[in-house]
Amino acid sequence: MEDLLNIGSYTFRSRLFIGTGKYRDVEETRAALVASGAEVITVALRRVNLKERGEGSLMGLLMDKEQRWTLLPNTAGCYTVDEAVRTCRLARELGLSDLVKLEVIGDPKTLFPDNEQTLAAAKILVSEGFTVLPYCTDDPIVCRKLEDLGCAAVMPLAAPIGSGLGIRNPHNLAIILEQARVPVIVDAGVGTASDAAIAMELGCHGVLMNTAIALAQKPILMAEAMRDAVIAGRKAFLAGRMPRKLYASASSPLEGVVR
DSSP states (O other), rough: OOEEEEEEEEEESOOOEEEOOOOOSHHHHHHHHHHHHOOOEEEEGGOOOOTTOSTTHHHHHTTTTTTOOEEEEEEETTTTTHHHHHHHHHHHHTTOOOEEEEOSOOOTOOBOOHHHHHHHHHHHHTTTTTTEEEEEEEEEHHHHHHHHHTSSBBBEEEESSOOOOOOOOOOHHHHHHHHOOOOOOEEEOSSSHHHHHHHTTTTEEEEESSSHHTTSHHHHHHHHHHHHHHHHHHHHHHOOOOOOOOOOOOOSTTTTTOO
């Protein structure tokens, strides 16, 4: 059976979502996106020239119909409900997508989300028919409230954006996963392939990353590593790991041993 990821009315095979910032140039961006195997590509609407779609431009790359990527416009850089909502409306008006990643930042140093503002913006966007994927803290209560508002998924951080610290609080993620009825996608803080694998082994439905690939010494190779890690982690979760034991347990049965 195919193991598909369903978010609202969208269906994806890849569970790795990729950002488009911090690469050296558009060509490196293209190569990394292709190597990752990602189907969902997120772009910060407030940080790119949306009207420039010629050859060699980022939007020209992302709008290339041959690539068949699903764009996930995000509201990075927004600090208020009004800014975030207006940015999502702009994405829809430009014909980009009604699938949006909602970010309402509360602090410019840590880039932690403002949960109160995020909840208020999510309520408006859901009422306007957007498929909302909100970036939030790894707070089970906030995630539950976002789901209750009608968000199609929740995207708790693993660690601060761009920190590369990995999964800081697997216990909170476990609680979020236990109670969630929508996909849980880890967003922010992944540093290397093992972080992505751990998130998937915990049962997360996907991982979104940017800096971990873009700032790697070899971004294209890291994109491949992240692709493989997400696949391996998902398979390990579905397979079900063996129980942890304090003492050794022989790999071979003792019955029939020659004495």
